[in-house]
Structures are given as structure tokens and as C-alpha cells.
Amino acid sequence: MCLGVPGQVLAIDDANPDFPMGRVSFGGVVQEVCLAYTPDTQVGDYVIVHVGFAISRLDEAEAKQTLEYLEQIEALANEPSPPSSR
Amino acid sequence: MKYVDEYRGQAEAQRYARALSRITTRPWSVMEICGGQTHNLLKFGIDQLLPDELSLIHGPGCPVCVTPIETIDRAIAIAGRPSVTLASFGDMLRVPGSSTDLLRAKASGADVRIVYSPLDAVQLAVRTPDRHVVFFAVGFETTAPATAMAVSRARQLGLTNFSLLVAHVLVPPALEALLSAADNVIQGVLAAGHVCTVMGTWQYEPLAERHRVPIVVTGFEPVDLLQGLHMLVTQLEAGRSEVLNQYARSVTRDGNQPAQRRLTDVFDVCDRHWRGIGSIEKSGLRLRPELSEFDAEQRFDVAAIRAPEPAVCIAGEILRGAKKPPACSAFGTTCTPERPLGAPMVSSEGACAAYYRYRKGTRPTGSPPA
Amino acid sequence: MPNPPAKPSPTLVCPVPLPAGAAVQLGHGSGGRLSQQLLGDVFLSTFDDPELATLKDGAVLPIGSSRLALSTDSFVVHPLFFPGGDIGSLAVHGTVNDLCMCGARPIALSAGFILEEGLPLHTLKQVVASMQRAAVEAGVRVVTGDTKVVEHGKGDGLYINTAGVGVIPEEVQVAPNRARPGDRVLINGPIGEHGIAVLSVREGLAFESPIVSDCASLVDLVARMLAAGGEGVHVLRDPTRGGVATAVYELAASARVGVTLNERAIPVADAVHGACELLGLDPLYVANEGKVVAWVDPSRAEAVLEAMRAHPLGAQAAIIGEVTAGPPGEVYLRSSIGSLRVLDLLSGEQLPRIC
Numbered sequence: 116m117c118l119g120v121p122g123q124v125l126a127i128d129d130a131n132p133d134f135p136m137g138r139v140s141f142g143g144v145v146q147e148v149c150l151a152y153t154p155d156t157q158v159g160d161y162v163i164v165h166v167g168f169a170i171s172r173l174d175e176a177e178a179k180q181t182l183e184y185l186e187q188i189e190a191l192a193n194e195p196s197p198p199s200s201r
Numbered sequence: 202m203k204y205v206d207e208y209r210g211q212a213e214a215q216r217y218a219r220a221l222s223r224i225t226t227r228p229w230s231v232m233e234i235c236g237g238q239t240h241n242l243l244k245f246g247i248d249q250l251l252p253d254e255l256s257l258i259h260g261p262g263c264p265v266c267v268t269p270i271e272t273i274d275r276a277i278a279i280a281g282r283p284s285v286t287l288a289s290f291g292d293m294l295r296v297p298g299s300s301t302d303l304l305r306a307k308a309s310g311a312d313v314r315i316v317y318s319p320l321d322a323v324q325l326a327v328r329t330p331d332r333h334v335v336f337f338a339v340g341f342e343t344t345a346p347a348t349a350m351a352v353s354r355a356r357q358l359g360l361t362n363f364s365l366l367v368a369h370v371l372v373p374p375a376l377e378a379l380l381s382a383a384d385n386v387i388q389g390v391l392a393a394g395h396v397c398t399v400m401g402t403w404q405y406e407p408l409a410e411r412h413r414v415p416i417v418v419t420g421f422e423p424v425d426l427l428q429g430l431h432m433l434v435t436q437l438e439a440g441r442s443e444v445l446n447q448y449a450r451s452v453t454r455d456g457n458q459p460a461q462r463r464l465t466d467v468f469d470v471c472d473r474h475w476r477g478i479g480s481i482e483k484s485g486l487r488l489r490p491e492l493s494e495f496d497a498e499q500r501f502d503v504a505a506i507r508a509p510e511p512a513v514c515i516a517g518e519i520l521r522g523a524k525k526p527p528a529c530s531a532f533g534t535t536c537t538p539e540r541p542l543g544a545p546m547v548s549s550e551g552a553c554a555a556y557y558r559y560r561k562g563t564r565p566t567g568s569p570p571a
Numbered sequence: 572m573p574n575p576p577a578k579p580s581p582t583l584v585c586p587v588p589l590p591a592g593a594a595v596q597l598g599h600g601s602g603g604r605l606s607q608q609l610l611g612d613v614f615l616s617t618f619d620d621p622e623l624a625t626l627k628d629g630a631v632l633p634i635g636s637s638r639l640a641l642s643t644d645s646f647v648v649h650p651l652f653f654p655g656g657d658i659g660s661l662a663v664h665g666t667v668n669d670l671c672m673c674g675a676r677p678i679a680l681s682a683g684f685i686l687e688e689g690l691p692l693h694t695l696k697q698v699v700a701s702m703q704r705a706a707v708e709a710g711v712r713v714v715t716g717d718t719k720v721v722e723h724g725k726g727d728g729l730y731i732n733t734a735g736v737g738v739i740p741e742e743v744q745v746a747p748n749r750a751r752p753g754d755r756v757l758i759n760g761p762i763g764e765h766g767i768a769v770l771s772v773r774e775g776l777a778f779e780s781p782i783v784s785d786c787a788s789l790v791d792l793v794a795r796m797l798a799a800g801g802e803g804v805h806v807l808r809d810p811t812r813g814g815v816a817t818a819v820y821e822l823a824a825s826a827r828v829g830v831t832l833n834e835r836a837i838p839v840a841d842a843v844h845g846a847c848e849l850l851g852l853d854p855l856y857v858a859n860e861g862k863v864v865a866w867v868d869p870s871r872a873e874a875v876l877e878a879m880r881a882h883p884l885g886a887q888a889a890i891i892g893e894v895t896a897g898p899p900g901e902v903y904l905r906s907s908i909g910s911l912r913v914l915d916l917l918s919g920e921q922l923p924r925i926c
Contacts, residue, residue, distance in 0.1 A: 117235065117237055117343035117396060119395040119451075120205075121203065133357070134350075142202045149320060152457055152463075154459060165395060166319065166347045167320055168347045171451040174450045178204065178207075181208075181428065181447070182207060185217065185220070185428070189216065189220065
């Protein structure tokens with residue numbers, strides 16, 4: 116369920132405070148997204164969008180940590196890690 | 202795309218496969234709840250990277266699959282009413298009801314339109330005041346807040362030509378029902394990252410404790426799923442049964458508070474029938490009584506429409522994880538995506554459709570060994 | 572238009588829903604499995620022609636010592652105008668490209684119009700002007716045609732059918748039966764642009780997109796490819812509705828070979844990738860209108876690739892896979908994480924999804 120896609124907030128329109136809308140870019144495709152459920156969103160933030168609604172703001176620090184998990188478990192297993200692929 | 206591509210690395214996937222192999226010492230059966238997880242596991246071929254001891258059971262996390270036949274029939278009936286436009290997500294259009302489906306109803310003249318968001322349905326009502334727009338509201342907790350906002354918006358705009366056929370369902374009661382079943386084989390659970398983005402992870406703690414089953418909330422990209430599996434197997438091997446959060450970039454323990462508040466403003470919890478599983482207490486959402494003017498089921502008087510499930514289709518056993526699609530006698534023969542008997546064959550994330558499209562019961566030659 | 576109230580469904584005992592064969596569905600037109608079934612059940616069996624049965628983009632007919640290529644296509648796209656083209660330019664390029672896929676030099680087209688009563692004449696003129704421009708670009712003449720008008724409500728504005736003829740140079744032998752295991756699979760550029768461009772202007776899925784249809788005539792590009800690859804160019808196919816996956820699947824079935832595609836090698840523009848993620852679509856199944864997939868002998872693949880890259884319509888050309896001796900008709904995709912999975916036909920339309 117629940118196709119949620121990360122996109123970057125390009126602009127915010129809070130003319131209607133109950134119903135703030137944002138323009139969100141998904142690799143260059145832009146959609147109008149309702150930001151009512153992510154009230155602290157700023158321009159430049161990344162949000163997860165499901166059916167035209169932002170349901171979370173992506174936490175960059177946590178995102179990085181997720182990517183570092185692999186190195187950590189390999190270190191624990193004493194497996195030599197190949198050089199980073201990025 | 203940022204936050205997508207980084208989680209699809211080939212080298213990382215292979216490294217996770219090796220890491221999983223290292224830590225898995227005995228057979229485990231784990232269930233991924235969400236149809237989106239099932240789809241990606243098969244689409245990226247992640248299941249091929251897993252050690253043989255690790256068995257994946259595909260759960261009922263497909264709101265399309267679990268919507269009862271009679272709800273489809275009611276939607277079709279409503280779509281056939283004069284001056285009514287039924288607005289629906291694309292996923293629902295091919296799901297078979299008792300005798301037809303929404304796509305065929307559309308071919309026969311019913312005004313059925315695909316929308317991407319519930320707000321599009323509200324907009325449609327605003328633009329076509331001479332038609333009554335009914336939004337077919339399916340989905341889990343991820344989607345319910347969007348429906349709730351559409352109701353609030355319609356109320357704010359004073360619309361009288363908009364209502365909803367609500368069929369939202371909740372995950373934790375379904376998971377409880379599965380884990381409590383006498384024939385349950387599920388030892389660990391991958392929980393749905395976007396459901397938990399809305400609801401948080403705290404609801405799963407009593408479940409993990411009561412059933413002594415570890416639960417890991419995961420995202421949907423290959424790295425998320427593999428990492429989630431690693432976290433789950435680590436717990437299983439150590440005899441732990443905690444709720445852990447792999448998808449921390451989007452999920453927190455408390456979840457999305459504004460969304461949860463809007464849900465309680467608009468919906469009440471109710472009992473709900475799940476296609477193939479049966480009735481589960483307090484597993485659905487319905488509009489609160491003061492919002493009954495937006496309830497299409499009442500307005501169009503379709504509650505009397507009832508329908509039995511077809512005998513041959515074993516969707517229930519598939520959804521409960523008791524069987525895999527190739528075990529069904531109808532799979533790929535009398536039941537195909539072109540002529541489906543049940544919802545899991547039609548829904549883009551149904552286990553049967555996923556198997557059919559990506560597997561067809563055979564493993565391709567030359568697939569990498571685990 | 573008011574519908575009569577539907578009767579509530581009776582409680583049925585029979586578990587099998589309405590069989591697919593009872594009436595035409597939208598899915599029959601999408602190029603997937605339903606389309607194949609319709610083709611087989613209704614057309615191939617009745618017309619019973621060996622050339623028809625080869626199901627190439629165009630028929631090849633020996634006339635004296637020459638070979639004529641004949642192709643037809645109908646255009647029902649909605650909306651009529653979309654970023655990068657319109658139903659008119661599509662109608663010309665579509666048939667011209669089908670002729671090219673036979674290795675033919677396109678010469679002339681016929682154009683049949685079904686007009687809905689009420690269609691603004693201004694719109695019709697715009698479409699026809701666009702057709703003329705496309706014809707000039709492709710180096711073909713529109714030499715004969717027909718017009719019919721149907722009542723308001725029966726026609727979706729405008730439908731166009733074009734049929735085209737071309738001549739195949741003696742030395743050119745391009746056909747599915749020339750495919751060989753080891754052939755490289757080439758494509759001239761990024762996929763899914765036409766489908767996304769059309770979707771971006773369809774009602775109900777509003778999104779702004781920089782994507783423009785890739786609708787274009789491939790006459791010149793294909794000529795360069797044939798010049799560079801000679802006999803080494805075995806098969807050509809333009810992946811239109813149903814996308815690259817469907818085109819490759821159909822070819823593998825006709826040619827009775829296997830194919831493995833490499834997902835990482837397939838060019839996709841960021842915006843197409845974004846739109847597909849958003850709508851839950853797979854770019855491999857999204858329509859193209861300016862793309863050619865070529866199966867080329869490994870000894871000539873680099874030369875053909877170079878010739879493609881030197882051409883404006885081939886700047887991002889790439890080798891995206893290989894023909895194999897694998898089970899005939901079976902197409903596999905090596906996913907971005909390195910696993911192999913089956914690539915199958917879709918049953919009908921790919922619908923946007925939320926799940």
C-alpha cells in the first residue's frame with residue numbers, strides 16, 4: 116500500500132492557513148501538494164507525498180544513518196568493507 | 202532522485218545479502234504486511250538475495266485486496282445512478298465485484314473517473330455543480346488523513362454535491378487477528394513504513410509483547426527492505442521481540458499528530474469485513490454521525506447490497522499468508538490478471554499479481570545464488 | 572447524459588466473473604496481453620494470412636523485383652494537443668516510423684479522418700497543418716485520403732488513420748527471423764517521454780512536467796544505422812504503446828529467442844522517473860513515439876551506436892541488453908540491484924495507483 120514518494124518543496128502558499136499548499140518537485144515534475152499535515156515545512160525541505168498530501172518531512176540525519184548501518188554491521192562481523200560505492 | 206536512488210545501490214544490496222546469510226542460522230518465517238513491500242521485494246528481485254532459510258509470507262496489506270466484494274458492488278451501483286460521478290483511485294478499477302468491475306461499468310456508460318488525490322474529487326464537485334461526485338475512499342491509515350481533509354474541505358466550501366463511500370481499514374487489528382490465529386506461522390513482521398509515518402510505531406508494542414514477535418517498521422526501497430530484514434533476523438536469532446524503526450527518516454514513535462487529530466475529528470472506528478479474512482472488530486473507519494450528509498452509503502441507500510465470496514478463489518489464505526499464489530489451483534490458469542477471480546490477482550500490489558508478473562512460479566535461469 | 576438506475580446485484584452462485592471475451596474493453600487497445608488475445612481470437616484467425624501472422628510493424632510485399640512495405644495505424648490520442656506534438660504529427664510520424672522498421676524508405680501516406688460534428692474547424696486546420704509539417708520533415712507525401720463526419724457524442728473530436736507505403740532497398744534484410752543469440756539490443760534515447768507528456772495534460776492527473784513528447788520521424792536516423800551496420804542490423808522495432816518492455820516481449824516471441832535487458836543501462840530522464848514514481852507507473856511500459864529498438868550483430872554494435880550518437884535523435888543512444896539462447900519468448904530484466912526478474916506483458920492499461 117501507500118506509494119509515498121520523496122519530493123522537494125519549491126514554494127509554499129499559506130493564503131489559507133487551514134489549507135497550506137506547496138509546489139513539490141519530483142525529479143523535475145512538479146505537483147501541488149497539501150502541507151496541512153507537515154506544518155513546519157520550509158522551502159527546500161524534502162517531504163514524503165501520498166495522494167497529494169505530505170505525510171512527513173524527511174529527516175536528513177536519520178537518512179544518512181540508515182545508509183551507514185551497512186558499514187556498522189560489516190565492521191561488527193569483521194568483514195572487510197569494499198571502498199564506498201558512492 | 203534524491204532519497205530514492207541512494208537506497209537502490211547494487212553493491213549495497215549484495216553486501217546485505219551476504220550479511221543476512223552470515224547471521225541466519227535456522228529457518229524463519231516472516232511476514233511483510235504491506236503490498237507495496239511485497240511488490241518491491243519481487244520487482245527488485247530481493248527475495249532471490251535472501252538465504253533459503255528465510256521464508257517470506259505476503260500479508261494482507263493491500264487495501265484493494267481486502268475491500269469486500271459487496272463494497273465494490275455498492276460502488277458500481279452508485280456509479281450507475283443518474284447524474285453521479287464516481288471518483289476513484291486507479292487501483293480499484295479492475296477489482297472484480299460479483300458480476301463486473303468499475304472499468305467495465307465505465308465501458309457500459311457509468312461516469313467513473315480516476316483521481317490521484319481525494320482533493321481532486323472535491324475539485325471535481327466544485328467544477329461540476331450539476332453532478333453529484335462520490336469519492337471511493339479506500340486505503341489504510343496512510344490514506345485516511347487525505348480523505349479526512351477532503352471532507353473538511355468540502356464542509357468548508359459548503360458543498361452539497363459531494364459524498365464518500367468509506368472503506369478505510371486499520372492495520373493493527375488485522376495483525377492481531379493474524380498473530381492470534383491457531384495456525385499462525387508468522388515469527389517476525391515487517392511493518393508498513395507509510396502507515397507508521399501517520400500512526401507511529403507505538404501501537405505495535407503491545408502486539409510484539411503479547412505474541413513475542415519482533416516487528417521492524419521499514420521503508421520500501423531495496424536498502425530499506427534488506428536492512429529491515431537484517432534487523433528482524435538479528436532479533437529472531439537473539440530471541441528478542443521488540444518494535445524497531447528502520448524507516449526513521451520518515452517514521453517516529455508518535456507518528457504524525459496533526460494527521461491523527463484530523464482522523465479523530467472526521468472518523469469513528471468500526472467493525473469491518475475484510476475480503477478473504479472475515480470480520481475484524483474495530484478494524485475500520487466510518488464517518489462520524491455529524492458528517493452523515495457526506496456518507497454516500499446512506500445517501501444512495503446501498504447498504505442492503507450483499508455478496509458472497511467465490512469458492513475457488515483462495516484469496517483469504519493468500520492474504521493470511523497461509524498459502525503462496527502458485528499453490529492456488531486457479532493461479533495462472535483460470536485466474537489471470539486478464540480474468541481475475543479475486544482481488545490479489547488484479548491489484549497492482551496483490552500477492553498474486555506480483556507473482557504472476559515477476560515470477561510465474563518459475564525462477565529465471567542464471568539467477569545469482571544466495 | 573443520465574444513466575438509468577442500476578439494479579442491485581443479485582446474489583450469484585457462480586464464482587467466475589464476466590469473462591473477458593464478452594465485450595471490448597479499454598485494455599484491448601493498450602498493446603498488452605488483452606490486445607494480443609483480441610488479435611489472435613478475432614483478426615489473425617479470420618484473415619488467416621501468412622504475412623499478417625508475422626505481426627511486423629509493416630507488411631513486406633514482393634512486387635516484381637522490388638519489395639513494397641505497407642503499414643497502417645490509427646490515432647485516437649486524447650487530448651488532441653500535448654507537449655511536443657498533436658494527433659496530426661503523431662499520425663504522420665507513427666506510420667512513417669513503422670515503415671522504417673521494415674527497412675523501407677517511406678514514400679507516401681493516405682490519411683483518413685473521422686470528424687465529430689461540432690469539432691471547431693480551426694482545430695482541424697491546426698492538426699492538418701501539423702501533419703503537413705511532419706510529412707515534409709519525414710520526406711513523404713500525403714497523396715490520398717478520406718473524410719467522414721459522425722454525430723456529436725460519437726467521436727471524441729477527431730480520429731485519424733494513416734496508411735503508408737515505402738520501398739525496401741534490395742540489400743536491406745530486417746526482420747524478426749534474422750535475430751540471433753548474442754545480438755546486442757540498442758535504443759536511441761531515453762524512454763517514456765511520450766506517455767508522460769500526454770498524461771501530464773490529461774484531466775485528473777494534473778502535474779507540471781518539463782517532459783515533451785519524443786514524437787519524431789526516424790527516417791534519417793534509421794538510414795544512418797543501416798549504413799553503419801549493414802547486414803549486421805537484424806531487427807528494428809519502434810516501441811510505441813506498451814513501451815519498450817512490450818515491444819521487446821513481442822519481438823522475442825516472434826523471433827523465438829530470449830532477451831535479457833539491463834535496467835541500469837536503460838536511459839530514463841529524471842522527470843520521467845519522477846512522474847512514474849509519483850503515479851506508480853513503470854517507465855518500461857510507458858509509450859514512446861520517437862524511439863527505435865535495434866537488435867544488432869555484436870560485430871557491428873559499436874559502429875551502429877556511434878552512428879546513432881552522431882545524430883540529434885540518438886545523442887543518448889545506449890546498448891541496453893542482449894539476445895540470448897534462453898527459453899524462446901522469455902524476456903528478463905537485470906534489476907538495478909543485480910537480480911534477474913521476468914519481464915512480462917501487462918494485461919491491459921497501466922493505471923496510476925496509490926498503493
